[in-house]
Amino acid sequence: MSLKTRNKDGILIFDIDGDDLATFKDDLRIIIEEAAKKTNKIIINLKELQNINSHLIGVISSSKRMLSGLHGDLVVINASEKIQNIFKVVHLDKIIKITTSESEAVSYLKKI
Amino acid sequence: MxxxxxxxxxxxxxxxxxxxxxxxxxxxxxxxxxxxxxxxxxxxxxxxxxxxxxxxxxxxxxxxxxxxxxxxxxxxxxxxxxxxxxxxxxxxxxxxxxxxxxxxxxxxxxxxxxxxxxxxxxxxxxxxxxxxxFYTFLQSAVSVFKIKSAVEHLEEISYYLNSMLVFYGFSSNWQIQLALTEAFTNAVCHGNGSDPDKFVTCEIAFGRDDVKITIEDEGPGFKVPDLKSYKLNDDIYAGSGRGIFLINSYMDSIEFNEKGNRITMSKKRD
CATH class of the missing domain: 3.40.50.2300 (Response regulator)
Structure with missing residues (x-):
C-alpha cells in the first residue's frame, strides 16, 4: 500500500493506493495528525483502494473528530460502491462527507 | 460459424x-x-x-x-x-x-x-x-494453515481463500474476505499481542452449502461479547468493536470458544 500527498489551495489530499491494507497500520493516523498542525482541511482519496478494514475506518473517523475540533473537516472522495456499503454498515456515512469528485470536496472545504 | x-x-x-x-x-x-x-x-x-x-x-x-x-x-x-x-x-x-x-x-x-x-x-x-x-459433488474440503503471527501473511491466506471461493462457486466473496481480514488481524494484533513468536491457526472448510472459517490465536483470550445483542458503540467515533461488528454484519453465523481466542464464522452459499 502506498500513500501520496498533494496540496490544493491549502487543502491536503491523501491518495491511498493498493489493497494490502493489513500492512497499513498507524502511519496514516500519524501522518494526518502531523498534517493537521498545518491545515485543518483534508481530503482522503480512495479511488485506487480496493478494500478497506476496520482499522482504516477508525483512522478516518478519529481524524474527522480531530479536524472538527480544529474547526476544519475531512472529506472522503471516490469510495467504491463496496467501500460505501461498508461505511453505511458502520454508520460512517452519517458523520463523514463523501463525494465522488475532488472539485466538489475542494469547494466544500473552501467554504469552511 | x-x-x-x-x-x-x-x-x-x-x-x-x-x-x-x-x-x-x-x-x-x-x-x-x-x-x-x-x-x-x-x-x-x-x-x-x-x-x-x-x-x-x-x-x-x-x-x-x-x-x-x-x-x-x-x-x-x-x-x-x-x-x-x-x-x-x-x-x-x-x-x-x-x-x-x-x-x-x-x-x-x-x-x-x-x-x-x-x-x-x-x-x-x-x-x-x-x-x-464441482461443488454439487462436494461433501467437505478442509485446509488448515498454521501461520506466523504477522499481518503480512494475511495477503497469502486471502489470495488462497479468494481462489477457493471462486473454485467452489461462492459469490459473496468480498464480504467473506473482509471477515477473514478482520478476524486474522484481530488474532495477530490483539490475541497474540503482535508477538512474532506466536502463531495463528486458520482453518477454511468448504461444505456443500457453506464455507466455515476458524481463526485461533495463542493469546490468553478475551471476554466473549454477547453477539445476539451486539451493536456498534453509540459513539460512532469510538474505536473499538467495529471489526466484530463487520464480521457479525456480513457473515451468517459467528461464535467464539469459551476462552475467547478462537472465532468460527460461516457464510451460506447464495
Whole structure:
C-alpha cells in the first residue's frame, strides 16, 4: 500500500493506493495528525483502494473528530460502491462527507 | 460459424465510432451486444442484465476503465473484462490486469484480435462454470494453515481463500474476505499481542452449502461479547468493536470458544 500527498489551495489530499491494507497500520493516523498542525482541511482519496478494514475506518473517523475540533473537516472522495456499503454498515456515512469528485470536496472545504 | 461460442457482451466506450464498429462486428459474429457510451449508465445496465463478457475503453470521462473493472468485479468476480487502450499505455494495462481484467486490446481495433480474445474469454467462462458445478459433488474440503503471527501473511491466506471461493462457486466473496481480514488481524494484533513468536491457526472448510472459517490465536483470550445483542458503540467515533461488528454484519453465523481466542464464522452459499 502506498500513500501520496498533494496540496490544493491549502487543502491536503491523501491518495491511498493498493489493497494490502493489513500492512497499513498507524502511519496514516500519524501522518494526518502531523498534517493537521498545518491545515485543518483534508481530503482522503480512495479511488485506487480496493478494500478497506476496520482499522482504516477508525483512522478516518478519529481524524474527522480531530479536524472538527480544529474547526476544519475531512472529506472522503471516490469510495467504491463496496467501500460505501461498508461505511453505511458502520454508520460512517452519517458523520463523514463523501463525494465522488475532488472539485466538489475542494469547494466544500473552501467554504469552511 | 461452426464451433464458435456466442454470448452476451456489454461494450463501453465514449467514442461512438468504436462502439458502432465493435457492436456491428460482434453482432455479425452472433453475439448479443449492448453498447453504452456512458460508464455510469453501463454499470446500471450491468446490474440489471446478465452478461458473459465486458469490453471497456480505458480512458473515459467520469468513470474510466479502471473504475469500471473495480465496480464490475465487486458485482461479479468471474466475468471476463477486456480493456481497450491506446498503444503504449502499459501502466494502465498492468493496473487493469492487477484489478482482474481478463485481457486487453490496443487501438486501433483489430477485428481478428477481438474475435480471438472473445473466444478465449468464453472458453475460460465455460471452464469456470464446470468448476463451479464441482461443488454439487462436494461433501467437505478442509485446509488448515498454521501461520506466523504477522499481518503480512494475511495477503497469502486471502489470495488462497479468494481462489477457493471462486473454485467452489461462492459469490459473496468480498464480504467473506473482509471477515477473514478482520478476524486474522484481530488474532495477530490483539490475541497474540503482535508477538512474532506466536502463531495463528486458520482453518477454511468448504461444505456443500457453506464455507466455515476458524481463526485461533495463542493469546490468553478475551471476554466473549454477547453477539445476539451486539451493536456498534453509540459513539460512532469510538474505536473499538467495529471489526466484530463487520464480521457479525456480513457473515451468517459467528461464535467464539469459551476462552475467547478462537472465532468460527460461516457464510451460506447464495
Amino acid at each position: 461452426p464451433n464458435r461460442m456466442t454470448g452476451s457482451i456489454l461494450v463501453i466506450d465514449d467514442d461512438e465510432s468504436i462502439l458502432r464498429l465493435l457492436s456491428k462486428f460482434l453482432k455479425s459474429e452472433g453475439h448479443n451486444v449492448v453498447a453504452e457510451i456512458n460508464g455510469n449508465t453501463a454499470l446500471e445496465i450491468f446490474k440489471a442484465q446478465k452478461f458473459d463478457a465486458v469490453i471497456t475503453d480505458m480512458y473515459m470521462p467520469e468513470l474510466d476503465g479502471l473504475d469500471i473493472i473495480r465496480n464490475i468485479k465487486d458485482i461479479n468476480q468471474s466475468i471476463p473484462i477486456i480493456v481497450l487502450t491506446a498503444a503504449g499505455s502499459i501502466t494502465n494495462v498492468v493496473q487493469s490486469l492487477k484489478l482482474g481484467a481478463f485481457n486487453y486490446m490496443t487501438k486501433p481495433v483489430n477485428i481478428n484480435e477481438v474475435r480471438e480474445i472473445i473466444q478465449k474469454a468464453f472458453l475460460t467462462n465455460a471452464a469456470s462454470r464446470q468448476q463451479k458445478n
